[in-house]
Amino acid sequence: MVISMSKKMPFLLRFLVGFALVGLVSSAKFVELFQPSWAQDHFIYEGDLLKLKLDNYSGAGFLSKSKFMFGKVSMQIKLVEGDSAGTVTAFYMSSDGPNHNEFDFEFLGNTTGEPYLVQTNLYVNGSGNREQRLNLWFDPTKDFHTYSILWNQRQVVFLVDETPIRVHSNMENKGLPFPKDQPMGVYSSIWNADDWATQGGRVKTDWSHAPFVASYRNFEINACECSVTVTAADNAKNCSSSAEKKFWWDEPTVGELNVHQSHQLLWVRANHMIYDYCTDTARFPVTPVECVHHHH
Numbered sequence: 001m002v003i004s005m006s007k008k009m010p011f012l013l014r015f016l017v018g019f020a021l022v023g024l025v026s027s028a029k030f031v032e033l034f035q036p037s038w039a040q041d042h043f044i045y046e047g048d049l050l051k052l053k054l055d056n057y058s059g060a061g062f063l064s065k066s067k068f069m070f071g072k073v074s075m076q077i078k079l080v081e082g083d084s085a086g087t088v089t090a091f092y093m094s095s096d097g098p099n100h101n102e103f104d105f106e107f108l109g110n111t112t113g114e115p116y117l118v119q120t121n122l123y124v125n126g127s128g129n130r131e132q133r134l135n136l137w138f139d140p141t142k143d144f145h146t147y148s149i150l151w152n153q154r155q156v157v158f159l160v161d162e163t164p165i166r167v168h169s170n171m172e173n174k175g176l177p178f179p180k181d182q183p184m185g186v187y188s189s190i191w192n193a194d195d196w197a198t199q200g201g202r203v204k205t206d207w208s209h210a211p212f213v214a215s216y217r218n219f220e221i222n223a224c225e226c227s228v229t230v231t232a233a234d235n236a237k238n239c240s241s242s243a244e245k246k247f248w249w250d251e252p253t254v255g256e257l258n259v260h261q262s263h264q265l266l267w268v269r270a271n272h273m274i275y276d277y278c279t280d281t282a283r284f285p286v287t288p289v290e291c292v293h294h295h296h
Ligand SMILES: *[C@@H]1O[C@H](CO)[C@@H](O)[C@H](O)[C@H]1NC(C)=O
Pocket: 108, 109, 110, 111, 114, 115, 116, 117, 197, 198, 199, 200
């Protein structure tokens, strides 16, 4: 199986808003948390609903106004209805620079009636190649569903309607780097990826079915907001619990899955997983170390 790398549009504009204090942010409103990063004319605002449009002129994307460390980021998304072949809608967190970290949800479209795939990936210190692919236990084009990324110093968890679909655990004790030292922005975009997205790139985008529309609502960022005026190390310190301050994401109960969540993850993997880089021996003749130690 050939997995193509994600191709995100470069973000032309980045306006950073500085905050004197590191704070917790939680809001449901798009405009408070995010701004368009490209193709503003492909945004449609309908009350609390935001729609991003892809046509043969352009896709569209947005990014958070601030960067964050640790916490939970969620949004409700309704994916492109009908023919979505060739399109990719993404929701991800990413830091900047050549050694960036990134946590990705990528929704790979399909022809009418065929299932969307959810690809997740994780970059640590600039290197990715950790794709997993799932189908879902519902049709993600019919209704809004909540997609979340939970991040703390112990684990990164991808959740769909609060069901964990992937866990990447901190294995620094095995000598593996873990993403916990770089502030990350929150991003989403829709773009044409018909060179790889659908059935390995065999099905192309049918532009006669454009525009392709992804809808969003209920944005939530419950995370530690980073200041742009201090170093990453200071942000990491400010966003970690200490004697003076306690953050919920450092609680032992969110440091690992509980028994119920572990069962949910097993169920997802048994019933919905269609690709896991950990078991792709053609691609990785030597099993990646993190996979050897993963018990999920
Ligand atoms: C699209 O549908 C085909 C046929 O059901 C399936 O094999 C494939 O995994 C689906 N998703 C993508 C992204 O190709």
